[in-house]
Amino acid sequence: MQNRQEQISQVVVTSEQMRDIEERIFAAGMPVAALMEKVAGLIAHRIHEIYPNFGQKQEKDAGKELFASWRVSPITTRVGILVGPGHNGGDALVVARELYFRGYEVWIYCAFSKLKELTAQHLQYAQSLGIPCYQEISQLQDCDFLIDGLFGFGLERMLTDFIAAAIDRLNEWNKPIISIDLPSGLHTDTGEVLGTAIRATHTFCLGLWKSGLLQDQALEYVGKAELIDFDIPLADVQAVVGDTSKIKRITPATVLSTLPLPRPQVTHKYKEGHLLMICGSRRYAGGAILTALGARASGVGMLSIAVPESLKPILVSHLPEALIVGCPETQTGAIAQLQLPEKTDLSSFHAIACGPGLTKDATAIVQEVIASDRPLILDADALNILAQMGTIATLQKRQATTVLTPHTGEFQRLFPDMPDPKHDRVLAVREAAAQTRAVVLLKGARTAIASPQGLVWINPESTPALARGGSGDVLTGLLGGLLAQAATKQIAVEDIVATAAWWHSQAGILAAQERTELGVDAFTLTQYLMKVLSKPKVKSLL
Ligand SMILES: NC(=O)C1=CN([C@@H]2O[C@H](COP(=O)(O)OP(=O)(O)OC[C@H]3O[C@@H](n4cnc5c(N)ncnc54)[C@H](O)[C@@H]3O)[C@@H](O)[C@H]2O)[C@@H](O)CC1
Ligand SMILES: [K+]
Known part of the structure; x- marks a missing residue:
């Protein structure tokens, strides 16, 4: 209480x-x-x-x-x-x-x-x-x-x-x-x-x-x-x-109570969440790495990463613990289709995070994951592809959880007929969630998260240091990892999304305090995620 x-x-x-x-x-x-x-x-x-x-x-x-x-x-x-x-x-x-x-x-x-x-x-x-x-x-x-x-x-x-x-x-x-x-x-x-x-x-x-x-x-x-x-x-x-x-x-006490801590004494890696990330292209390899480093910080039990075949060596070198799934490529170097290892299909995963660095040529795979029954986070290019598919009609067909993480520009492309988020962000995000039955996270200085039931979480603290390429990828990975770990628990999805938003921004704030607002590149941000949890004030709440 x-x-x-x-x-x-x-x-x-x-x-x-x-x-x-x-x-x-x-x-x-x-x-x-x-x-x-x-x-x-x-x-x-x-x-x-x-x-x-x-x-x-x-x-x-x-x-x-x-x-x-x-x-x-x-x-x-x-x-x-x-x-x-x-x-x-x-x-x-x-x-x-x-x-x-x-x-x-x-x-x-x-x-x-x-x-x-x-x-x-x-x-x-x-x-x-x-x-x-x-x-x-x-x-x-x-x-x-x-x-x-x-x-x-x-x-x-x-x-x-x-x-x-x-x-x-x-x-x-x-x-x-x-x-x-x-x-x-x-x-x-x-x-x-x-x-x-x-x-x-x-x-x-x-x-x-x-x-x-x-x-x-x-x-x-x-x-x-x-x-x-x-x-x-x-x-x-x-x-x-x-x-x-x-x-x-969003307050520290509420978000920290949703973290998968402490872990049960007897457990194994698949019990602690299996996340499938689908991201990257020949043009944007970095997006896949940053998303994966965000997921790593979440503590997720098992991380599988689907990338174009040519990216496999670089992903392996950055994330030796992850299972890297090399996929056939389009001529432009995007993922052409998902090629999972034998005896594995999408039902093997507790959650899927899809989007960073994909390019718009990865349409087929985005369609495939949207059609699946898995909890799904769509970000970046996956959002642009979704917008082309017709956001509301497409998502209304989904039964499983969907989380969308647009910034204002992506939001407007996804929801051209919604209230302008520049005028009233709460109204816009709430309407978007209600119509799509997705949890929608609208990025900004005060990130707002709406559930289909009309609850809106607002993240009250952030830093302009996070206005930087790649920091959104880190959030997607972190969120994916938390969502996968929560799959078997009774935690509302919007609460997990709020936790990820808070954790991500606190890492940015901590990094900016130590390195100034110019020192928070996305890779550095991933290194500060864990430091947030070791702050004495946070530790006392865990
Ligand atoms: N809610 C509470 O429990 C408490 C409220 N208190 C105070 O009471 C405030 C609210 O008081 P009020 O309801 O009197 O409202 P305000 O003091 O905010 O102002 C209302 C007055 O401004 C006029 N007005 C409104 N728009 C105007 C405009 N564009 N140009 C010129 N005049 C305009 C209205 O005709 C009205 O006379 C709170 O913000 C707070 O400071 C505190 O005294 C005590 C506790
Ligand atoms: K005032």
Whole structure:
């Protein structure tokens, strides 16, 4: 049983769900003003940790490094508070008051004439304390950092007029900005920029993760995101999102529980999964090697690799433990047909991973594996071939598990009539999975994985270091190995896909930490997969 914190950190909500949860809490008797006090108190505490007040002597040294890049002030820290008309603005005003009492110099920007009642009361009190309130954003230009309380999940239309101009202006100042709940201007569900948006340094997401913060298009606005947990009762979350949230954030604890560890004491290689990889061509031999090294890291019991005959020696030299199946070649050097060893057919394998480096000339073999009853991962050229075959009609005929791992371009070729993944990735991937009955993994900075039943996992951490040729091949191999090992276990396929996505990105992050973002070529990535599992924090969860 997961603890509360673990469960809460997995949940991802839409604005409508958050509104419903909030209403249940208020209906149960929690006063709105009390909740705002609690939440804003937690925010003020975190801000105090991140940007300490230099005016307080004892903290001078503690915060020096943080301030070094923008202002080393011997005097009181100046904080600008951006106040919107709703309760996001109310939160910001409570923070303003708290920081004021901790000795910060506080300046408020509020240019809205109509405020919600609670927000108006907090503004009145702040002004009564002598905190200056301006209607011109330029008055805040000398602040050391800003708190963005313009809009939270109540933003419902495009930003225009004075408020859009103010946001554009303050973004130019390049000051640290902490956004409360969401960077103002982002759509809570899709992360789309509604006209313009605050470019935050930090986002303190309140209570539960909002779906928009986990979308690729939001990332350059969100900065470092963290969850401020204010003790929303789990019962209220479950009542609104159901027992299993429809969108979930991948967390280490959940993925590590799906790994095939520990192994049973008595076992043998075929019991630990037999993966057939079909990949490579004379033109793209490397793709086969990288996929195989990804599979190797998964710990799969037995690995068979079907490649064009001419690639056999090079594969043997890289993977002495694997069974290399040399296949007849087309004139262009692609696999012409699958030629398995005697007494072996596709039913000998627990899973098949097919695609990297195949070229489009390997159509026949892709058709053959799609027609099989084996769990199947299709990637790269196999996806392009599938698109030509007609994605939805072809996959609807399959009875066994299929996993598709497209990037955005491949996704659009596979699903030309689906919602644009550039606009709303969650919607697109969910629709694709529903229509194909496949598990679909849409690659990106925030990889999204959908099951045919409508569950979407989002991988919340990654690194641009992985934007590099071959890193997708590694993922396909890793995923294939995990899927083969899970064949006899009762683990949902989408959970295994989520595990592979998380493991792969964590390897990229670890490699980038040690070697910079330029040092994570696909081969290096394969070498870091195992290192992820030996990190003390990860080990303790295994
Ligand atoms: N959900 C919860 O449990 C809690 C929510 N709190 C805060 O409350 C926020 C939500 O508050 P609200 O529902 O008041 O919503 P917001 O504060 O996000 O903003 C809504 C207000 O902005 C106006 N508005 C919306 N779009 C606009 C646009 N494009 N241009 C100009 N005005 C626009 C609306 O008319 C409304 O007055 C959260 O984000 C969070 O900061 C916290 O105070 C406490 C706990
Ligand atoms: K905000």
